[in-house]
Amino acid sequence: MLLRLGFFLAFITTALAAKAQGDSVLLKPVTVYGLPDEKYLAGSQFYTLDSALQKQQDSRHLGEILAFQFPVYFRNYGNGMLSGISLRGTSPSHTAVRWNGININSFSLGQADFSILPTVAFSDVKVHAGGGSARYGSGAFGGTVLLSSVGGSSDILSVSQEVGSYGRYFTSLKGAFRIRKFSSTSSLYRVQAQNDFPIPHLNERQPHAAYWQQGIVEHAQYTISNARRITLDYWYNDAHKEIQPNLGSNNNTDEQDDRNHRFVLSYEQNTAQGFSKITGGFVDDRIVFNNNLTEIVRWIGSASHQFVVAESWHVSGSAEWNHIIGKIKEYGPTSPVEDRVDLAASVQKDFKNVAWSFNLRQPFITHVSAPLLPYIGADVVLFKNAKQTWTLSANASKNFRAPTLNDRYWQDAGARDLLPETSYAAEAGLTWRRQNFNVNTRGFYQWVDQWIQWVPGAQGVYRPRNVKQVRTDGVEAGIEDRVKIGPVVLQGKVAYQFTQAITEKTDNTDIASVGKQLIYTPVHTGSGTFGVLYGTWSLNMFLQYSGTRFTDAANAAMYALDPFLLADMSLNKSYAHGQHGFDFSVQLKNVFATDYQLYSGRAMPGRNINFKISYHLTRKQQ
Amino acid sequence: MNNRYPAAPAVTHTFKAFATLRRMAILVLLVVSLWACKDDEQAPKGKFEHGALVINEGAFGGGNGSITYYNTTTGMAEQNIYRNVIGKFAGDVTQSLTIHDDKAYIVLNGDNKIEIADANTFERLGTISDDAIVQPRYLEVVGNYAYLTVQGEYDANYNLVESSVLVIDLSTNKVIKKLETDKGVENIVHAGNYLFASNYYYGQSSTVTVIDPATNAFVKYVDVASGPSGMAVDVNGKLWVISQGDESSVLTRINPSTFEKETTIDLGLSADTDLAITPDKSSLIYYTSGRVYKIAITATTAPSTPFFTIADLGYEYALGVDPENGDIWVGDAPTFTADGKVFIYGADGKSKTTFTSGIGPTNFVFK
Numbered sequence: 001m002l003l004r005l006g007f008f009l010a011f012i013t014t015a016l017a018a019k020a021q022g023d024s025v026l027l028k029p030v031t032v033y034g035l036p037d038e039k040y041l042a043g044s045q046f047y048t049l050d051s052a053l054q055k056q057q058d059s060r061h062l063g064e065i066l067a068f069q070f071p072v073y074f075r076n077y078g079n080g081m082l083s084g085i086s087l088r089g090t091s092p093s094h095t096a097v098r099w100n101g102i103n104i105n106s107f108s109l110g111q112a113d114f115s116i117l118p119t120v121a122f123s124d125v126k127v128h129a130g131g132g133s134a135r136y137g138s139g140a141f142g143g144t145v146l147l148s149s150v151g152g153s154s155d156i157l158s159v160s161q162e163v164g165s166y167g168r169y170f171t172s173l174k175g176a177f178r179i180r181k182f183s184s185t186s187s188l189y190r191v192q193a194q195n196d197f198p199i200p201h202l203n204e205r206q207p208h209a210a211y212w213q214q215g216i217v218e219h220a221q222y223t224i225s226n227a228r229r230i231t232l233d234y235w236y237n238d239a240h241k242e243i244q245p246n247l248g249s250n251n252n253t254d255e256q257d258d259r260n261h262r263f264v265l266s267y268e269q270n271t272a273q274g275f276s277k278i279t280g281g282f283v284d285d286r287i288v289f290n291n292n293l294t295e296i297v298r299w300i301g302s303a304s305h306q307f308v309v310a311e312s313w314h315v316s317g318s319a320e321w322n323h324i325i326g327k328i329k330e331y332g333p334t335s336p337v338e339d340r341v342d343l344a345a346s347v348q349k350d351f352k353n354v355a356w357s358f359n360l361r362q363p364f365i366t367h368v369s370a371p372l373l374p375y376i377g378a379d380v381v382l383f384k385n386a387k388q389t390w391t392l393s394a395n396a397s398k399n400f401r402a403p404t405l406n407d408r409y410w411q412d413a414g415a416r417d418l419l420p421e422t423s424y425a426a427e428a429g430l431t432w433r434r435q436n437f438n439v440n441t442r443g444f445y446q447w448v449d450q451w452i453q454w455v456p457g458a459q460g461v462y463r464p465r466n467v468k469q470v471r472t473d474g475v476e477a478g479i480e481d482r483v484k485i486g487p488v489v490l491q492g493k494v495a496y497q498f499t500q501a502i503t504e505k506t507d508n509t510d511i512a513s514v515g516k517q518l519i520y521t522p523v524h525t526g527s528g529t530f531g532v533l534y535g536t537w538s539l540n541m542f543l544q545y546s547g548t549r550f551t552d553a554a555n556a557a558m559y560a561l562d563p564f565l566l567a568d569m570s571l572n573k574s575y576a577h578g579q580h581g582f583d584f585s586v587q588l589k590n591v592f593a594t595d596y597q598l599y600s601g602r603a604m605p606g607r608n609i610n611f612k613i614s615y616h617l618t619r620k621q622q
Numbered sequence: 623m624n625n626r627y628p629a630a631p632a633v634t635h636t637f638k639a640f641a642t643l644r645r646m647a648i649l650v651l652l653v654v655s656l657w658a659c660k661d662d663e664q665a666p667k668g669k670f671e672h673g674a675l676v677i678n679e680g681a682f683g684g685g686n687g688s689i690t691y692y693n694t695t696t697g698m699a700e701q702n703i704y705r706n707v708i709g710k711f712a713g714d715v716t717q718s719l720t721i722h723d724d725k726a727y728i729v730l731n732g733d734n735k736i737e738i739a740d741a742n743t744f745e746r747l748g749t750i751s752d753d754a755i756v757q758p759r760y761l762e763v764v765g766n767y768a769y770l771t772v773q774g775e776y777d778a779n780y781n782l783v784e785s786s787v788l789v790i791d792l793s794t795n796k797v798i799k800k801l802e803t804d805k806g807v808e809n810i811v812h813a814g815n816y817l818f819a820s821n822y823y824y825g826q827s828s829t830v831t832v833i834d835p836a837t838n839a840f841v842k843y844v845d846v847a848s849g850p851s852g853m854a855v856d857v858n859g860k861l862w863v864i865s866q867g868d869e870s871s872v873l874t875r876i877n878p879s880t881f882e883k884e885t886t887i888d889l890g891l892s893a894d895t896d897l898a899i900t901p902d903k904s905s906l907i908y909y910t911s912g913r914v915y916k917i918a919i920t921a922t923t924a925p926s927t928p929f930f931t932i933a934d935l936g937y938e939y940a941l942g943v944d945p946e947n948g949d950i951w952v953g954d955a956p957t958f959t960a961d962g963k964v965f966i967y968g969a970d971g972k973s974k975t976t977f978t979s980g981i982g983p984t985n986f987v988f989k
Contacts, residue, residue: 202707202708245714246683246684246685246714246732246733247685247708248685248706248707248708248713248714248733248735249685249713249714249732249733249734249735250733250734250735250751250755251734251751251753251755251756252734253775290776290778291778292778292779292780455957456936456937456956456957460937508936508956509936509937509956509957510956510957510959510960511956512956512957512959512960512961513959513960519959551681551684551686552681552686552959552960552961552981553957553959553960554960554961556960556961558701558702559681559684559686559981600681600684600685600686601683601684601685601686601708601714
């Protein structure tokens with residue numbers, strides 16, 4: 001540990017020395033801005049949620065729409081129910097989800113439930129695919145979902161109302177104002193659904209699957225001067241679900257409420273010395289399952305600084321502290337308290353044809369010895385002329401996932417001495433861009449060790465243990481184009497991913513899984529979006545394809561879920577008159593009435609329809 | 623343990639509930655063998671008329687509980703022989719199966735219902751559903767009535783609050799009466815003139831409920847060591863109950879007419895919840911951690927060494943004895959994430975064969 005800390009400090013010292021040297025040469029003040037993550041994670045692949053899809057389907061949760069955007073799989077336990085991501089062949093706890101810079105995965109379960117991430121709450125949704133622990137910390141194996149709610153729209157006011165099949169209603173209200181140095185953006189939203197859809201091929205309606213979800217998002221900002229500001233972000237989400245039972249089940253009463261408060265207060269300054277940010281945060285995650293409350297409270301403090309040396313070397317350093325209190329009955333009479341401190345540093349440089357970056361992170365966790373996490377990556381322009389560009393991207397990283405609080409503190413089962421999961425990941429890709437036409441391919445590989453699994457021991461008691469080794473590898477290809485034919489714009493994007501996620505080694509009790517694909521991890525995944533734009537009209541089609549998913553460890557065909565192709569369509573029209581704008585949208589979901597399941601035995605609805613009307617008032621043009 | 627994943631830590635808790643063993647109502651064998659003898663001369667009634675059934679729970683919440691048929695003559699297994707109205711599997715958490723009058727009553731603990739199949743062809747005949755069927759466990763038939771043990775709902779602190787025995791009229795398939803009982807009611811057996819239901823509740827209940835099928839009324843509780851579960855009726859018509867006990871497991875012999883406890887034997891170990899009986903009904907079989915024990919009904923102390931040991935057993939989950947040849951069957955459900963396995967040992971305690979079952983083999987029915 002000391003050696004690692006030493007290595008880490010040496011890295012920082014070198015960087016600072018380099019800066020000092022730079023300063024002596026460079027006396028004139030420079031404007032330094034914080035670089036986006038894409039630059040610090042050179043050689044990586046990022047996906048951004050398509051703005052048309054986000055706008056039209058912002059009443060849906062992220063687990064319902066992301067799979068239309070890029071090859072990814074969500075195991076949804078029914079319609080609107082618990083939703084876990086499987087990104088690049090990993091399991092749901094192997095994707096980190098961050099909101100405005102703080103990790104919002106469940107600290108008790110490890111994973112993020114995408115059904116309580118309503119799209120309307122976010123102004124920006126981005127996904128980093130592949131290993132990224134050096135930048136995003138624990139759990140960034142398959143990737144990281146980056147969410148922000150910082151507003152940024154030019155609307156002063158917007159109101160949306162939706163009405164859809166199976167008693168589904170959605171309302172959102174957003175308002176923004178600015179008074180001198182103070183500005184504020186607020187949103188309120190509510191979605192509710194009876195969700196009693198007819199079960200495909202069965203003369204019954206889905207019982208016990210109603211849900212509602214509501215919340216408030218606030219982003220406020222006080223600009224002290226051009227270079228200094230204070231921002232406040234607050235998000236409260238309150239979700240209630242009747243738990244959709246498996247097909248044919250009677251007398252179900254399980255209900256779950258999720259209530260999440262997330263609060264972040266930041267001070268930022270951007271001066272000749274660099275860009276600094278100090279953040280304080282508070283997260284309160286409550287789950288009420290059948291009136292049984294579990295709660296995790298978290299206090300967060302972080303500080304970061306970015307600066308430039310020798311004109312083009314970007315360097316950043318950060319420290320983050322999480323103080324976690326696990327108020328869960330099953331952890332025992334005394335709520336366990338733990339601290340996690342992460343120290344991280346990054347350096348980035350753009351050469352003529354090479355953009356290069358290096359990141360290093362050292363986490364420190366109560367009772368857990370965490371490894372030093374490097375990330376190195378580069379984007380190399382192989383060939384470039386006026387018409388086209390060929391780019392080679394590559395990166396390699398070491399990643400980790402801390403054992404969850406359940407893994408460590410569950411009474412009579414949890415193990416304090418569990419090791420963190422670790423992974424080594426590497427990938428390389430080639431991109432060819434010719435005007436709007438873009439083709440990219442990428443191959444990836446990851447080796448996960450010390451994978452934690454709950455396995456039965458003496459007296460049939462399940463305990464978490466570091467028993468599993470998993471190899472994931474695959475290739476991905478995507479094509480994107482946009483053409484203009486007279487007044488009509490056509491755009492399309494398709495992507496395909498081949499993923500193997502193989503258990504290489506595990507506990508004897510689970511020997512059947514060795515050499516087999518992980519459950520709910522399709523080998524073949526595809527996505528596609530197509531749009532036709534004509535003036536103020538647009539027609540969109542969104543597709544997702546998933547190959548066979550095994551639901552048992554031994555990959556028996558009998559328990560596997562059949563492949564499916566799912567399509568959504570939407571027709572949209574907007575009117576604008578001065579500052580006033582109206583949008584109308586009709587969405588046809590599951591156009592082909594595909595009979596599919598995302599989780600074994602949980603029905604999903606057939607063809608259904610949704611109407612949306614929204615009004616927005618924009619700022620006067622200055 | 624992927625089924626830990628669903629919703630909240632609560633699920634792990636629920637899961638523990640399922641990790642306790644289910645056992646077969648031995649009396650079924652009596653009934654079945656009677657029918658089997660009678661029909662020997664006739665044409666086969668169906669593909670599954672003779673042989674053994676393995677009841678597989680499936681992955682909790684996955685709706686993929688199934689029934690495996692094993693042809694004891696050819697040694698061939700056929701998976702997933704019964705499909706419910708959805709058409710893929712028997713249902714969620716297939717708990718137990720009771721055959722009566724050529725009908726198989728399949729108790730679905732997760733689906734809160736009973737599926738009815740033709741016991742010889744396993745064609746679907748119908749469903750018994752009722753608001754009172756919540757976490758059903760075992761079913762026993764006397765005359766035209768079925769007696770179904772149900773654990774009932776959990777409250778917010780995971781305490782069972784309304785365990786009962788439901789009386790179902792098999793001519794209408796309607797629940798006609800609810801007999802409240804101690805928490806965590808489990809097995810139910812017809813012995814002598816009464817029905818006996820063990821109140822297990824993971825060792826927190828310590829009674830056996832007595833019901834009079836002539837009046838469908840509660841008679842009394844018989845106090846036994848804590849956590850009674852598996853039961854068997856011996857050659858003398860006496861009822862044997864295996865209990866978890868406080869320190870170690872206990873066998874209790876009950877006189878089914880006087881309800882007197884005649885014998886208690888401390889087993890000196892923590893046995894699993896299943897109890898089986900040899901074809902001559904003179905020896906009981908129980909097991910723990912892959913060690914299978916045999917004890918004569920005349921014994922006064924427990925055997926110190928196992929009858930045989932299964933070395934490569936993952937997680938024992940079912941125990942049964944073939945009433946025709948005395949073969950001892952043990953079901954292995956290593957993780958509930960993949961198909962399980964059945965070990966067959968001869969009456970001499972020597973390994974005979976193994977075959978693959980569905981996920982989580984929990985009970986055997988021999989017919």
